[in-house]
Amino acid sequence: MLGVGGSRRNLGREALRGAGRGGGVGGVGGGLDPQARKRELLRRLEEQRKQREQREQRGQRGQREQRREEADGTARPSP
Structure with missing residues (x-):
């Protein structure tokens, strides 16, 4: 009985x-x-x-503080 069970594919x-059946999982x-x-x-x-942005923000804060200290005359001497 050929053809029983559907067409051949x-x-x-x-x-x-x-x-096509759950994305191939398993x-x-x-x-x-x-x-x-x-x-x-x-x-x-x-x-x-996010990590990159946090690093950049920390670096910007440090630069701002350094500029503020230089403007105030309280800058620490560089080694």
Whole structure:
């Protein structure tokens, strides 16, 4: 009885690994699905940006204090 159970379909590598069924989670090769990878990448980029901004703010505060001390005449001599 040919044809029982639906039409025959040639499956590609992605279909065999679960693509289209939950993003391939738990399939061969494991790893994160593309959206999860994107979320992780954006989270890391945002974290790096915040750290960079904090460093820049600390540096600006130090420069402001140094300028203020120079204007007041209370600047510490550089080694």
